Amino acid sequence: MVAIDPALLTNILLIGLSGTLICLAVHFIPVGGAPAAMAQATGIGTGTVELAAGSGLVGLITASYMYAYEPLADIPLVMAAGAMGSMVMLASTMFAGSLIYAYGVAVPFASAQVKKDPITGDRQDTYISKGTQGQGLPTICYVSGVVGAALGGAGGGLIYFVLMDLYKPYLALTSAFAVAGVFTMGVMYVNSVIPSYGVGGTIEGIHDPKFRRVVGKDVITSFFVSILCGLLAVLIAGGMSV
Amino acid sequence: MSDIKERSPNQLMLFGIIGGLLGIYLTYLLPLAGEITGGKIEEVLNTIAPVAGALGAICAVMWGADAVRRVAKYGLGTGVPSIGQIAMGMGIIAAMFGLAIVQTNILAGPIVALVTASIIGFIIGWFAQNVIKMKIPVMIRCMTEIAASGTLIIIGFSAAVAGNFEFANIVELVFDNGVMLAVFWVGAVAMLHPFNACLGPDEKQKRLLYLAGSTGAITMAVIGIAAIMTLGASGVLTLVLGIVLWVIFYKKFWDEVYNDASCVVGTGLIPKMEA
Numbered sequence: 001m002v003a004i005d006p007a008l009l010t011n012i013l014l015i016g017l018s019g020t021l022i023c024l025a026v027h028f029i030p031v032g033g034a035p036a037a038m039a040q041a042t043g044i045g046t047g048t049v050e051l052a053a054g055s056g057l058v059g060l061i062t063a064s065y066m067y068a069y070e071p072l073a074d075i076p077l078v079m080a081a082g083a084m085g086s087m088v089m090l091a092s093t094m095f096a097g098s099l100i101y102a103y104g105v106a107v108p109f110a111s112a113q114v115k116k117d118p119i120t121g122d123r124q125d126t127y128i129s130k131g132t133q134g135q136g137l138p139t140i141c142y143v144s145g146v147v148g149a150a151l152g153g154a155g156g157g158l159i160y161f162v163l164m165d166l167y168k169p170y171l172a173l174t175s176a177f178a179v180a181g182v183f184t185m186g187v188m189y190v191n192s193v194i195p196s197y198g199v200g201g202t203i204e205g206i207h208d209p210k211f212r213r214v215v216g217k218d219v220i221t222s223f224f225v226s227i228l229c230g231l232l233a234v235l236i237a238g239g240m241s242v
Numbered sequence: 243m244s245d246i247k248e249r250s251p252n253q254l255m256l257f258g259i260i261g262g263l264l265g266i267y268l269t270y271l272l273p274l275a276g277e278i279t280g281g282k283i284e285e286v287l288n289t290i291a292p293v294a295g296a297l298g299a300i301c302a303v304m305w306g307a308d309a310v311r312r313v314a315k316y317g318l319g320t321g322v323p324s325i326g327q328i329a330m331g332m333g334i335i336a337a338m339f340g341l342a343i344v345q346t347n348i349l350a351g352p353i354v355a356l357v358t359a360s361i362i363g364f365i366i367g368w369f370a371q372n373v374i375k376m377k378i379p380v381m382i383r384c385m386t387e388i389a390a391s392g393t394l395i396i397i398g399f400s401a402a403v404a405g406n407f408e409f410a411n412i413v414e415l416v417f418d419n420g421v422m423l424a425v426f427w428v429g430a431v432a433m434l435h436p437f438n439a440c441l442g443p444d445e446k447q448k449r450l451l452y453l454a455g456s457t458g459a460i461t462m463a464v465i466g467i468a469a470i471m472t473l474g475a476s477g478v479l480t481l482v483l484g485i486v487l488w489v490i491f492y493k494k495f496w497d498e499v500y501n502d503a504s505c506v507v508g509t510g511l512i513p514k515m516e517a
Contacts, residue, residue, distance in 0.1 A: 033321070049324045171413065178417035183338060185426070189331030193324045194366070198374045201319035214374075221369040228365060232339040232358070239342035239409070 012230035014162045019191045019226025020219055021155030026052050026195040027215050028148025029090065030141035030205045035133065039105045042112065042134035042141060042204050044097050048196030049189070052152060054093065056188045059086035059153025063160050064181060075161055082157025083150040090149035094137055101136040109136030113208045119143060134204075144205030155191075160184045163233060170240035183236075187229045191222050248447045251312065255387060258305025259356070262394035265298015266352050269401045292402045292469060292476040293483060296462040299398025299429070300487070303458035304451055306391030307436040311450055313384035314437050318376075322441065325388060326434025330426050332362045333392025341397070341409040348408050355393045363389025388433075395429045399465045402480055403472055421468045428464050432457040446502060452495040459487035 029051050032043025044051060062085025063078050070077065101107055110127035111117070112134035117124060119139045128134050137145075163180035171179060198218035203210050269291045276287035306329065314322045340355025367385030370376050400422070401407045404415040416422050436454040440446075466481025500506060 175413045186331045186334040189327045193328035196320040217373045236342040
């Protein structure tokens, strides 16, 4: 077993924090679900988990690339690499989606949750088709999504960095990469599903009134669950040290 | 719909836990028995031992699919796949913890993983019910079951690829070469697909369980391909048995679909021109 010392407690706390970051990130991403896929709601036309996983896993790849090929990489650098990968992935997803909404489905981008786009100030309500919750990805959704992806990628990078430091002493380097990566993936999935239950499947981004309503309880849940995951991660390292 | 006889949750839970653990432990006990008898039998037992892990995992898939059915019936708002993914997320954390923490007491590993998964599942279920307020009465129980079956699926299929469930061995043969990702994803789909495909007003447990068996078996076949890479002959056996089981279960599912349908007609091709 592992003796309790401040460094381990810090690690547990950091894993808890990164899980919370991933959970927070999901709230920023404009997830439209099935209605958005039919251009009847604002957002990207797929589920929370798929988006969080898609952008989060790309973030994980870029973070691990930074960790493996830059010997001086410390926490901020790995987190930044993760954030960058996620942002690129989600931005290109939203861009491709926007092309289809604009030129394939032919809908004007509008949000039903706000009267004016907080960034551009453009009026929204006159452009919404009757009987829908808005369509496409207005500027605020796009920006909110990129911010969310940055948070998620940074969270994934952070947990990966902490786990690598934990497992490197006990495993061969390639095994440590694999074990840390898979564990990160597990934590990422748990923390992207919890907020998706909180928001009930769809959210438009930071300007959505739902954001303020649910973000608190989701973050609390995620924090406790991630702390538990962090505890298990530290104990796994203890189990390897035979 | 009370006239349709259903397997009770407890029955399926026992089936999943006992079947799953039995399969997983056989991967360890069969070679041990072989060592005692020696000779030709030892060779045979060593070859068939990893297959038992995959069979155990199929039991866990059927249990998990039923638990998904019970909770997803209430409408999660996020689609059924999300619950399969959280199950595997919890399952993989618990499986790694359980197998690693026991150090040299290898035999305790799967049980510790099962208990850990149940605890994680219970905590997430409790938070979902009382903090996020999802208002699904079976949430806590089902989350616990889903996490536990997820961990059995992961350990079972990993054992089928690695030969046993010793952590160092699994790290070398399942994690290092990335087979773990296949176990994770294909396992998740095996668990979530049955209800995702069957849901609707006329959904029946029997049909779903047969479909769960078939998704579990096709996962076993995929795992068999991976096991050919790591174990050779055992992998071939896993692959062939997986395909055979898939055909059997899929045929049963097919029959159930025909049974439940009011009639099955061929519509022909869509006419090219408007009449």
